[in-house]
Amino acid sequence: MFFQIDFADGLAIYDQLVRQVKFAVAGGLLRAGELVPSVRELARELTVNPNTVARAYRQLQAEDVLQTVRGMGMAVAEHAPRRCRTERVTLIRTRVRQVLAEARRSRLDAGELRALVEAELAAVEQEEA
Amino acid sequence: MFFQIDFADGLAIYDQLVRQVKFAVAGGLLRAGELVPSVRELARELTVNPNTVARAYRQLQAEDVLQTVRGMGMAVAEHAPRRCRTERVTLIRTRVRQVLAEARRSRLDAGELRALVEAELAAVEQEEA
Amino acid sequence: MFFQIDFADGLAIYDQLVRQVKFAVAGGLLRAGELVPSVRELARELTVNPNTVARAYRQLQAEDVLQTVRGMGMAVAEHAPRRCRTERVTLIRTRVRQVLAEARRSRLDAGELRALVEAELAAVEQEEA
Amino acid sequence: MFFQIDFADGLAIYDQLVRQVKFAVAGGLLRAGELVPSVRELARELTVNPNTVARAYRQLQAEDVLQTVRGMGMAVAEHAPRRCRTERVTLIRTRVRQVLAEARRSRLDAGELRALVEAELAAVEQEEA
DNA sequence: GTGGTCTAGACCACC
DNA sequence: GTGGTCTAGACCACG
Numbered sequence: 001m002f003f004q005i006d007f008a009d010g011l012a013i014y015d016q017l018v019r020q021v022k023f024a025v026a027g028g029l030l031r032a033g034e035l036v037p038s039v040r041e042l043a044r045e046l047t048v049n050p051n052t053v054a055r056a057y058r059q060l061q062a063e064d065v066l067q068t069v070r071g072m073g074m075a076v077a078e079h080a081p082r083r084c085r086t087e088r089v090t091l092i093r094t095r096v097r098q099v100l101a102e103a104r105r106s107r108l109d110a111g112e113l114r115a116l117v118e119a120e121l122a123a124v125e126q127e128e129a
Numbered sequence: 130m131f132f133q134i135d136f137a138d139g140l141a142i143y144d145q146l147v148r149q150v151k152f153a154v155a156g157g158l159l160r161a162g163e164l165v166p167s168v169r170e171l172a173r174e175l176t177v178n179p180n181t182v183a184r185a186y187r188q189l190q191a192e193d194v195l196q197t198v199r200g201m202g203m204a205v206a207e208h209a210p211r212r213c214r215t216e217r218v219t220l221i222r223t224r225v226r227q228v229l230a231e232a233r234r235s236r237l238d239a240g241e242l243r244a245l246v247e248a249e250l251a252a253v254e255q256e257e258a
Numbered sequence: 259m260f261f262q263i264d265f266a267d268g269l270a271i272y273d274q275l276v277r278q279v280k281f282a283v284a285g286g287l288l289r290a291g292e293l294v295p296s297v298r299e300l301a302r303e304l305t306v307n308p309n310t311v312a313r314a315y316r317q318l319q320a321e322d323v324l325q326t327v328r329g330m331g332m333a334v335a336e337h338a339p340r341r342c343r344t345e346r347v348t349l350i351r352t353r354v355r356q357v358l359a360e361a362r363r364s365r366l367d368a369g370e371l372r373a374l375v376e377a378e379l380a381a382v383e384q385e386e387a
Numbered sequence: 388m389f390f391q392i393d394f395a396d397g398l399a400i401y402d403q404l405v406r407q408v409k410f411a412v413a414g415g416l417l418r419a420g421e422l423v424p425s426v427r428e429l430a431r432e433l434t435v436n437p438n439t440v441a442r443a444y445r446q447l448q449a450e451d452v453l454q455t456v457r458g459m460g461m462a463v464a465e466h467a468p469r470r471c472r473t474e475r476v477t478l479i480r481t482r483v484r485q486v487l488a489e490a491r492r493s494r495l496d497a498g499e500l501r502a503l504v505e506a507e508l509a510a511v512e513q514e515e516a
Numbered sequence: 517g518t519g520g521t522c523t524a525g526a527c528c529a530c531c
Numbered sequence: 532g533t534g535g536t537c538t539a540g541a542c543c544a545c546g
Contacts, residue, residue: 107156
């Protein structure tokens, strides 16, 4: 599976899952109507408690990203891909903004910050290629 | 004061404080030997519980960033500025790496990601000017 | 068919079915001795799992509303109509009582509640006509 | 306390709680800014698991009825009373509609239904006086 | 097999 | 003391 949890992230596990499901939907890894891994299966894979996965799925359901299919599991909602693609940019931008804001408050030299960010950005693009 | 807490950040408050103190030291806002605000004073300013500030100070003391001055409070340690300047880059780079990694896993288009980051970077530099 | 399931009702599906069969018998839509739809047929019609229909029929059999007819399926029991007519009022009154009790606990103004109920009652009578 | 759970209601406990908190806010039993009973206290009173209460509170927080006050508990949100008063009518009307719809499908005589409802309504008004 | 609910009890951050 | 998160394990309804 394409989900991975960082147990030392500080961010709650269910929250990491919520984000990653949205990203998977946004990125086309999960298509509209497609069943997501079952609560139990995903919990086993991530070595996480089923309740934790269930909580993430419940929130995704409340946000109309997932919907339950009786007796079958949970599926990506009809219009979720479009909305997730939109939200993806927002979620990432917020994070980027937080990091840069903190960096700026740390009085790191503007040039040094830019160099650092450019380097990491280049590294990411490298990996992608 | 130059500290500011984001209560909705997900990151623990004392952890935000630890980082910001280190950054203040790295950035020269707090110099070696200088007294940091008292637990009570800072707690009042940030509308945070004194225990939370105390916990942050305790951790900073354990990391030799702060040291107690008998009868006076806590002061920035002798060699803290140099070490904090070094650590600052590491702390920020880690964060940058995290957010870019997440963005990449979200399959956000490389160009779109770069554009987004450049825009935010420019915005930060603008504010700084 | 005269049954309809509300999948978002909160009430268990088999329970809705049990009630509706009783009501159909009470209302004369199903007469004593008449065969009810087969489990499979009804399950298909309601897009419900056969097990669910079977469970409802089992309970109705236990309550002597339905009885098995060897080789034919299940039929409305001899004295079911009379008993269902009696029970119908009880079942409905219980529900009415529940909703009014909740409304009262909510401190909704008595006049407002009456107006609301009268309006809905009129609407129902309208539909019926 | 003014909450009471019906363990045989069919409706989930946390859902009953969500409704009742909204009703209490709508009815003025809980005012804006006022702290609701703590999770642990309410759980004890209702002989329900704290997680169940927490789940209800979490949903109420998501709907902006409650908000957490760090270290203090949860309080009724600023504009919750107005919104709850509005929602109260909707919630009750939905229930009334469900009951009457079922009654109508049961082919209960229109006059008989009206008589039944009027009787119960009168009973409720009597209690209130 | 699936999700939904509930219980029980742990640890953490915060007041 | 407070809420927030997580674990573990139970039962139910549904397919």
